[in-house]
Amino acid sequence: MYTRKNQRDLTRTEKRRLVDAILKLKRSGRYDEFVVMHREYYVMDTENRPRPAHMTSSFFPWHRRYLLEFERALQAVDPGVSVPYWDWTKDRSTTSSLWAEDFLGGNGRAGDRRVTTGPFAYATGNWSVGRGVTDQNWLTRNFGRPGNNPVSLPTADDVARALKDPVYDTEPWNSISTEGFRNRIEGWGIHRVRTVGNHNRVHQWVGGPMAGAASPEDPVFWLHHSFIDLLWDRWRKAHPKAAYLPGRKPASPGRDRAYVFGLDDPMPPWNVTPRKLLDHSKIYRYA
Amino acid sequence: MPQLTRRRALGATATVVTGLVLTGFARTAGASSEPRTADPKHNAEHKGHAGHAGHEGPQPFSETYRGRRIEGAPSHGDGHHGGYAVQIDGEELHVMQNADSTWVSVINHYETFATPRAVARAAVIELQGSELVPLT
Numbered sequence: 242m243y244t245r246k247n248q249r250d251l252t253r254t255e256k257r258r259l260v261d262a263i264l265k266l267k268r269s270g271r272y273d274e275f276v277v278m279h280r281e282y283y284v285m286d287t288e289n290r291p292r293p294a295h296m297t298s299s300f301f302p303w304h305r306r307y308l309l310e311f312e313r314a315l316q317a318v319d320p321g322v323s324v325p326y327w328d329w330t331k332d333r334s335t336t337s338s339l340w341a342e343d344f345l346g347g348n349g350r351a352g353d354r355r356v357t358t359g360p361f362a363y364a365t366g367n368w369s370v371g372r373g374v375t376d377q378n379w380l381t382r383n384f385g386r387p388g389n390n391p392v393s394l395p396t397a398d399d400v401a402r403a404l405k406d407p408v409y410d411t412e413p414w415n416s417i418s419t420e421g422f423r424n425r426i427e428g429w430g431i432h433r434v435r436t437v438g439n440h441n442r443v444h445q446w447v448g449g450p451m452a453g454a455a456s457p458e459d460p461v462f463w464l465h466h467s468f469i470d471l472l473w474d475r476w477r478k479a480h481p482k483a484a485y486l487p488g489r490k491p492a493s494p495g496r497d498r499a500y501v502f503g504l505d506d507p508m509p510p511w512n513v514t515p516r517k518l519l520d521h522s523k524i525y526r527y528a
Numbered sequence: 529m530p531q532l533t534r535r536r537a538l539g540a541t542a543t544v545v546t547g548l549v550l551t552g553f554a555r556t557a558g559a560s561s562e563p564r565t566a567d568p569k570h571n572a573e574h575k576g577h578a579g580h581a582g583h584e585g586p587q588p589f590s591e592t593y594r595g596r597r598i599e600g601a602p603s604h605g606d607g608h609h610g611g612y613a614v615q616i617d618g619e620e621l622h623v624m625q626n627a628d629s630t631w632v633s634v635i636n637h638y639e640t641f642a643t644p645r646a647v648a649r650a651a652v653i654e655l656q657g658s659e660l661v662p663l664t
Binding site (some may be wrong): 280288296354374377381413428430431432444445452453455456 | 622
């Protein structure tokens, strides 16, 4: 049993140990395996193949397991570290300690958006990106995407609205589920209904690889998803009688039957069911 | 999973576009990122298909946008009819269509666009001059 802390509460030493563990995973090649896995599980809701990770009910349990795998890899390097969370409803500034020189480094510079501060700046020689997507090997960020089409971070109200929804997920269990906690947090824009929100919006706000399919190229990915995982906890506490849905794969012979993961359907690549991931209280807790 | 090529995934897209959730959503739908996605010419071409569950995807396009060559055309890979392929300077940009008929790409994964051309333009902006690597 260990604790996942709010990133703002980390001590200087905790930050250093976490950064060192991430850099060691990178050096060993293990980190990039996580990047590639996320890219491979980029499956849209119009594709004919299993879709456990995004645009689907199992968005929360799949990412819980994915984070656990990453955290285990970190702990194999340094047993004292865990994945902190970034509460972007509170730490909203581009100069938050999250983005400081001793932690994740800051925004990309004007011009080419290259991150030039902190341990993940390209010039350190310790961090290169681009696996399978572009030939550009330095980490970039573009906070808020200033210009014609800027993005703001979601607010506490946005999150509160999602947490109020008493239903976990609704048909058709994909990116156009207008009701339900899952898609309100995952945050798919739905034509004529709503724009991109919460989880998706944060990816957009950071910019660079975080806006694309290889988003774990930026270590903030893990802190973002740690908070998303915590929000699932908060929703379950707010609605103790509400269940993960769908309980079973849809009964109709529609395509969703093959592509939606019910409570007891093993999810690739680990073949673990959503049910097994509902309760993490024996593994970690949030502080 | 790693064996599954992107080309194949792309080809698979079309099958699902037929019918189902598309009813009620115009194929020319606007997207969450209206300012970057507006494409009146393209939309005009497709007025006739609104609500008609699509056997026909968006039309081909080819243009220079911010100094990059962007092209899109229906593709017919893998025995699936339909599908759509987009290139930037000759390298494939992996694009796919959502249930509300909007599009995303590997570069802009977390937002949706009305058309493949809008996805390509958004990727050009995001790429800042860097090249896509060939898909495997």
